[in-house]
Amino acid sequence: MFSLRKEQVFQTHYEYSIDHESVVIKASLYCCExxxxxxxxxxxxxxxxxTRVMQWRIVSTLRHAV
Structure with a gap:
């Protein structure tokens, strides 16, 4: 059965991304506005x-050969 997007029971929920250290809404890397x-x-x-409670970050763990 086909239904329109606005008629679906579950819809995605978006919020602004906030930097928790400075309490500022994050801006795009390509356009500050x-x-x-x-x-x-x-x-x-x-x-x-x-449903998304974790905030992921990329950390480099390169180790040099001894």
């Missing part, structure tokens, strides 16, 4: 369910 939104969870019947 563009604010970043990120997927936080799903929305259903007016209630938001947060």
């Amino acid at each position: 563009e604010l970043l939104c990120c997927l936080k969870g799903v929305s259903s019947y007016g209630r938001d369910v947060i």
Whole structure:
């Protein structure tokens, strides 16, 4: 059965991405006027369910041969 996107029971829930150290909304690397939104969870019947609770970061762990 086909349904329109706005008629679906579950919809994606986005929030602005916030830097927790400086409490500032993050901007895009390519345009400082563009604010970043990120997927936080799903929305259903007016209630938001947060499913993405972790914030990932890339850390280099290169080790040199001894």
